[in-house]
Amino acid sequence: MTLKPNLLRGERVYLSAVQDDDLEVISDWTENSDFVRLYNRRPAVPQTVADVSAEIREMQRSEREFIFGVRRCEDELLVGLAGLDGISWTNGTAFLSIGIGEEGHRRRGYGREAMELLMRFAFDELNLHRLCLTVFSYNEAAIALYESLGFVREGVYRQHLHRDGRRYDMILYGILRDEWESSTRLDAS
Numbered sequence: 001m002t003l004k005p006n007l008l009r010g011e012r013v014y015l016s017a018v019q020d021d022d023l024e025v026i027s028d029w030t031e032n033s034d035f036v037r038l039y040n041r042r043p044a045v046p047q048t049v050a051d052v053s054a055e056i057r058e059m060q061r062s063e064r065e066f067i068f069g070v071r072r073c074e075d076e077l078l079v080g081l082a083g084l085d086g087i088s089w090t091n092g093t094a095f096l097s098i099g100i101g102e103e104g105h106r107r108r109g110y111g112r113e114a115m116e117l118l119m120r121f122a123f124d125e126l127n128l129h130r131l132c133l134t135v136f137s138y139n140e141a142a143i144a145l146y147e148s149l150g151f152v153r154e155g156v157y158r159q160h161l162h163r164d165g166r167r168y169d170m171i172l173y174g175i176l177r178d179e180w181e182s183s184t185r186l187d188a189s
Contacts, residue, residue, distance in 0.1 A: 007125060008068070010113040015068035015082060015121070018056050022069055022078050027052045029101040038139055039081075039099035041161055041170070059083065066121075070100070070114040079105040082114045084122055084131075092129035094122060107141060115149055120184075123177050132174040136161055143171070150183040151175045 008015040018026075029035045030052070033044035047055075059067040064087040070080035080100040087094040098114055100106045122128045133151070135142045147153075151173035159167035 007121060008117055009073070010117050011073070013070050013072055013079070013110050013113045013117070015114065015117050016071050018060070018067055018069045018081070020053075023049045023052050023056070025078050025101070026056075026081065029099075032103075034103065035099065035101055037163060038136075038142070039097075041136075059085070063087075064089075068114075068118070070098070070110060072110070079110050080114060082118045084118070084126075087126075087128070092127065094126075094128055094131055096122070096131045096133045111142075112145055112149070115145070119149070119175070119180055123180055129177050130174060131180075132172060134170050134172055137169040137171060138163075146173050149175070150179055152179070 006014075027047055027049045030047040036042070036044040056067060059065045062085075065083065065085040066087075067081065067083040069078050070082050071078055079102070080098060082096075082098040084094040084096055096115075096118060098111055098118070100111050119131060122131055132154070133146065134157070135146060137143075152175065153171060154174045155172040157170040157172065160170040161168040
């Protein structure tokens, strides 16, 4: 049997452990409300290095979460975070998340490749059956990415999020292992 090489490495980015040296960079990202508002539903509040460290360490200790740094292959620069959480080992399901830190690194293909690596890790290495994610209705670039990767819109949490005096929907997407396998076979041919 031949194992697939470079499970967590693509052509442009790779997934790595989050290191202590990364914590200040991640903390800096939380100073940018645009990043926070795309990455999660919490209020856009800056986090200290200690806050980030505590959150990352908790994820790293968990048996139901995986957190990765997204790094460029060319220079090992940390450009984002990607992870799995809420893993139900009994049911083979998990939530997937990704965030690209700096505006200048978005829309350059890093997120797409990181998502592909994370999905391969989830399905091939962890043997999960289903991945899901949520995205805010105003994040049109992310919605286009998820749909292009084969995620199916499964539902809407109507007016779930309050930002700048307005209400926004949070959309639920999912992909099953066989759907992912079918799309990766098509990509390979």
